[in-house]
Amino acid sequence: MLPAMQDFIAKMRGLYETAGDDAERFEKARPYLQELLDDPELRKRAETWPSRNDPENGHYENLLFYEDSDYGFVLNALIKEPGEGTPVHDHGEVWTVYGVLKGGETVHRYRRVSGAGGEDGLEMVGDHKVSPGYIDFVPPGEIHAEYNGPARTVGIILRSGNVGTNPQTWYDLETGERERRFGPKQVPYALD
Numbered sequence: 001m002l003p004a005m006q007d008f009i010a011k012m013r014g015l016y017e018t019a020g021d022d023a024e025r026f027e028k029a030r031p032y033l034q035e036l037l038d039d040p041e042l043r044k045r046a047e048t049w050p051s052r053n054d055p056e057n058g059h060y061e062n063l064l065f066y067e068d069s070d071y072g073f074v075l076n077a078l079i080k081e082p083g084e085g086t087p088v089h090d091h092g093e094v095w096t097v098y099g100v101l102k103g104g105e106t107v108h109r110y111r112r113v114s115g116a117g118g119e120d121g122l123e124m125v126g127d128h129k130v131s132p133g134y135i136d137f138v139p140p141g142e143i144h145a146e147y148n149g150p151a152r153t154v155g156i157i158l159r160s161g162n163v164g165t166n167p168q169t170w171y172d173l174e175t176g177e178r179e180r181r182f183g184p185k186q187v188p189y190a191l192d
């Protein structure tokens, strides 16, 4: 496996071997992900990573680089072609640290609000452009969406569990509908 990835995994396992909870571990993982994003070999490899999302049909894929058999944490990539966006979604119970490796996109964040009639809705509470080197911390249940800019964008994602088997919620802003479902399809991808 790519040395930078091997090093990252060893450090993550170290965090799990010492005391702490996911909140603490994932906060501590941010500088580790930063180091990984700076790795020239990883950046080179990312040029040829496949992207097979089909947003029109609600189909998204993550490259699955690693899933830890003891602690369950996962290392993914999400590749977006120019102009592609994600649905408004959360990650269910999964903790996430998301780093932008290449490209650039806009991240929207939402919070749940109750309308005058008692109906639930979403209010946008964040709208910011992110570029390579940016690292986002996404606790369980936080609602967000990403909208890619004019370039291909590659995100490297550390998660506390596999979103292919952990339910999450997708939100339709127009209709207010919510769908409980699994996250992106997990496609094993060797980084050797």
Ligand SMILES: [Fe+2]
Pocket: 089, 090, 091, 144
């Ligand atoms: Fe997400």
